[in-house]
């Protein structure tokens with residue numbers, strides 16, 4: 001299985017616990033919304049799909065963190081997710097977490113790792 005890296009953004013575009021960057025990826029021949037945030041210095045990416053109802057989390061583009069900046073929040077009904085792993089930590093996600101995507105930071109850039 002081949003693995004390739006796809007550039008998402010510059011590392012400096014991601015501020016710790018700040019605004020996220022949206023991007024698209026192909027999954028099973030479908031375009032899917034995804035996003036990347038920085039938390040405790042590391043980039044973390046997920047499909048942009050709530051565990052409660054499969055809608056995107058951000059009403060305002062890139063606004064994924066809640067007011068505390070400790071959790072990712074779904075703007076529809078307020079489900080909370082841990083930004084390091086996407087696990088549901090409260091609200092209507094009821095144990096259904098976000099789907100994580102592999103990313104790497106290297107040479108001042110953030111890359112998505114894609115497999116064929």
Ligand code: FES
Pocket residue numbers: 050051052053054055074075076077078079091092093
């Ligand atoms: S759709 Fe996200 S919490 Fe309901």
